[in-house]
Amino acid sequence: xxxxxxxxxxxxxxxxxxxxxxxxxxxxxxxxxxxxxxxxxxxxxxxxxxxxxxxxxxxxxxxxxxxxxxxxxxxxxxxxxxxxxxxxxxxxxxxxxxxxxxxxxxxxxxxxxxxxxxxxxxxxxxxxxxxxxxxxxxxxxxxxxxxxxxxxxxxxxxxxxxxxxxxxxxxxxxxxxxxxxxxxxxxxxxxxxxxxxxxxxxxxxxxxxxxxxxxxxxxxxxxxxxxxxxxxxxxxxxxxxxxxxxxxxxxxxxxxxxxxxxxxxxxxxxxxxxxxxxxxxxxxxxxxxxxxxxxxxxxxxxxxxxxxxxxxxxxxxxxxxxxxxxxxxxxxxxxxxxxxxxxxxxxx
Numbered sequence: 001x002x003x004x005x006x007x008x009x010x011x012x013x014x015x016x017x018x019x020x021x022x023x024x025x026x027x028x029x030x031x032x033x034x035x036x037x038x039x040x041x042x043x044x045x046x047x048x049x050x051x052x053x054x055x056x057x058x059x060x061x062x063x064x065x066x067x068x069x070x071x072x073x074x075x076x077x078x079x080x081x082x083x084x085x086x087x088x089x090x091x092x093x094x095x096x097x098x099x100x101x102x103x104x105x106x107x108x109x110x111x112x113x114x115x116x117x118x119x120x121x122x123x124x125x126x127x128x129x130x131x132x133x134x135x136x137x138x139x140x141x142x143x144x145x146x147x148x149x150x151x152x153x154x155x156x157x158x159x160x161x162x163x164x165x166x167x168x169x170x171x172x173x174x175x176x177x178x179x180x181x182x183x184x185x186x187x188x189x190x191x192x193x194x195x196x197x198x199x200x201x202x203x204x205x206x207x208x209x210x211x212x213x214x215x216x217x218x219x220x221x222x223x224x225x226x227x228x229x230x231x232x233x234x235x236x237x238x239x240x241x242x243x244x245x246x247x248x249x250x251x252x253x254x255x256x257x258x259x260x261x262x263x264x265x266x267x268x269x270x271x272x273x274x275x276x277x278x279x280x281x282x283x284x285x286x287x288x289x290x291x292x293x294x295x296x297x298x299x300x301x302x303x304x305x306x307x308x309x310x311x312x313x314x315x316x317x318x319x320x321x322x323x324x325x326x327x328x329x330x331x332x333x334x335x336x337x338x339x340x341x342x343x344x345x346x347x348x
Contacts (some may be wrong), residue, residue: 004025004146009038010227011035012045013041014037015034015038016030017031021075023035024049025114025115039107039108042088042107049107049110051224063090063091063092064093065092066096066116066120067094067096068097068099068122068124070097070098070127071124072125072250072253073249074097076247076313077295077313077314078124078320080314080317081315082146084317086317086321086325089325091325094116096112098129100129107127110136110140118141119141119232120144120328121143121144122144125146125248126148126189126248128252130145130150133203138334142324144320144323147248148318152336154338155172156339156341157337157339158190159193159340159343160193161197162343163194164193164201164244165200165201166197166343167236168181168198169205172201172207176288178238179207180241181194181214182215182218182224182227182243182268182272183214183215183218185246186216188248190248194244198242212236218243219246220271223271223274224268226271226275228241228276229275239288240290241276241288241289242290243268243272245294247294247311259272266291272289276289277305289307291306291308294313296344305348307348309343309346310343310346321340323337
């Protein structure tokens, strides 16, 4: 975006410079009509306003936290962990789903922040607007990014490369050398790292990577079942399957959103498992399946007997809230903090 002065915006919007400044810094003192004129001008001129926004004003006494929930399946264990800690710290929390479509939409979020004067912001999962939002970082409340890693924000995240490496190595150590991987999303950073961990484990064991064993966009029961069926009917069927989880899926992705009302976190795993159980009677090899869980709690079904790595989402939510509270106490810190949540192998 090209930089522009307040006077440029004022001239094109036919308002005063003081009015533009109030819209950007204290919108609660301006009318909706005036805000609309100013933001429409900003959009038409394609200008950057992050140097002129001040959403931190008077937030020292604020006890309000904004949670932007980008999860495909909302109100996960991450949310429960966040809420538990924020309640104890006597913060109020407010949820929004931000339906971002292009860079101009960021002005709606910035306006909302300046109007409500939040003390801090929690963003759950990746989002297409993060890079744009980072340009406003010095002028908006502190942000904690949860379940995604970015150098631009304070983060609480998992090491998906290590998780995938651990599962793959476990199968290799148990005499499996034909291992398939079912990914729910191929264009996410977490999925890229997960695939890298899988590939590294195979390389270190001197096992060739079969591209046909890498299945993408597998996030429903039908996807999991069909993927396993096709693999087992191939010329070189695998003997072990790794199901990546879908906790990083984003509701702004249309191909996932259309499925969310018929979806649970383990649907693809259950589909894969049902097909394995059906095919096992015709297989000369013992078929194995491992997946990613989100809690140590029992599922009271076959999933409890499977090898898995647990990603403690509740703990992640707690640690994110604790980190935000610590940063708010420090007030003006600019040092980014990155907190890794350790996953927990459960192998039998």
